[in-house]
Amino acid sequence: MTLATLSEVLQPAKSGGYAIAGLVTLGWEDMRAFVAAAEAEDTPVILQAGPGCRAHTPLLVLAAMMRHLAQIARVPVVVHLDHGHSYDECAQAIDLGFTSVMYDGSRLPLQENIDRTAAVAALAHAAGVSCEGEIGFVGYDAGAASTGTDPAEAALFSAQTAVDAIAVSVGNVHLQTTSKTSIDTARLTAIADLCPNIPLVIHGGSGVSPNQRRQLAAAGLVSKFNIGTELRQTFGRALRDALTEKPEAFDRIAILSKTEGPIMTATKAIMHNLRADRS
Template sequence: MTLATLRDVLTPCLTDGTAVAGLVVLGWEDAVAYVRAAEAAGQPVILQAGPGCRAHTPLPVLGAMFRTLAEGAAVPVVAHLDHGESLEVCRQAIDCGFTSVMYDGSALPLAQNIALTAEIAAVAHAAGVSIEAELGYVGYHGGAASHGTDPAEVAGFATETGIDALAVSVGNSHLMTTPGAEVDMPRLAAIQLAAPTLPLVLHGGSGLSPALRRQLARDTTVCKFNIGTELRMAFGAALRQTLAENPQRFDRIQILRETIAPVTEAARTVIANLAGR
């Protein structure tokens, strides 16, 4: 069994010049593809269940699916709750076998974000589970605007909450379909200086070019990149292709099975790049 916590896989990244991919799962086929990709690259992977996924598939099902894949994997696999909205959701994920939870209090006033994050961190750590939090606000391409993380708030936030990883806003945005985001390097450097041993996380990793991701993994304490949109695009392209090539096919298992190999290769490229391979 290679089920791991977020702390397990991110701690080495602070010193070895690599980062781990947090890959957004929407169903069985992409989850299988991500684990196969990690095995092919010889690197750990973080399977992430975000709000959209949880609205479609119940947490107990996702927890069992992630753990089943981890138990058969040859590399460490983290079962991660992404953008948990409350203590109740995070507690349910822990009860369902997740090994890592992200509590997203980024839209709250700082004091409230600290208080709620600290409460959830205590629950998570008591269960042997890691916790990620967010400071600042990572917005959405074409939607809510980002609010950059204030480096002056980082050290206190980290100390008062006891988190294992911190998602920051430094020019990254969710749901970008092209890699055109520019990272505010001075802001990132100041954040890193404030908490040099705390693994940092960049959400909206699809908006960052592979070269920039590799640079950040090598030269900073950004240890985790969340990647969703570009892999959903790979899935969509593969699905459209198989439907076009097989217009009479109606068995959903046969149809969806055809997406696994292309998504595996797309995810392997992402994972290997973060490891400098």
């Protein structure tokens, strides 16, 4: 298999009662580990280039790395721009070969968010690319507070933007280092009822317990969980272990290669948990 759009992997997940992992990538080692885990679990994977990654590595380089891995993978791989904050940024990603873009207008007034997201969605669809939008702001641990998604506004957003997936704010928070989030399932269910054909996305998935992630996926309420912090913690532990084991090590490739096995193992567990349809 090879490159896939977000819609191509999320629509089957929604109807099948499982979810796909949207994995925040920071470098070559974690990208390779994510794809290897997806192949081992025989499941699609979404490689995501977020703002932090883009600030460190040019988008052109990220596109080439992700597309290469997608083209040689045995499972569908989505190459996704996460939290694009402008039309131009999303347009650049599409031109570079990303198969999915997220426009994040969640801090904007409702109608402005709708109008800007709709413009990006139209551009993406004209290029055969998927588009994710966000309605209701998802906050940050020890940072900006969330603004919960209003179900009626989500329905309006869905109808007027034609996005392929909607990120919602239902208690989830970015950058949580423990699974302490309690998802507001009543709000989430109300959104799903009013947006029956649109896959819903949970950002800040690291803060949601594996058990609740599995339950929400199996119920068809969430089709994509974004996972970043949880796997960055795995990377950090693996790197410290490698340097502790061999403190005289200095070769970058040799050191970083030690992180791939632990990341792959942790990613496989996440993916297996989200595939309730196979248990």
